[in-house]
Amino acid sequence: MTTQTAAFAASKKSVLLPILACAVFGLAVVFVTGHVQADLLHDAAHDVRHATGFPCH
Secondary structure: OHHHHHHHHHHHHHHHHHHHHHHHHHHHHHHHHHHOOOHHHHHHHHHHHHHHOOOOO
16 A cells, blocks of 8 residues: 555656646746847737736836
């Protein structure tokens, strides 16, 4: 019984790390593009920022 519990705990940790990494990367992309001053990058991310409610003006 302890073998099954240990295996379940290990698989739970292995699933949580990629989810957490994707969440951190996604938030970083939103906030970095939200504060960039380059016109090309601003225009590229403009519609996405407005769709997610991030102010850019």
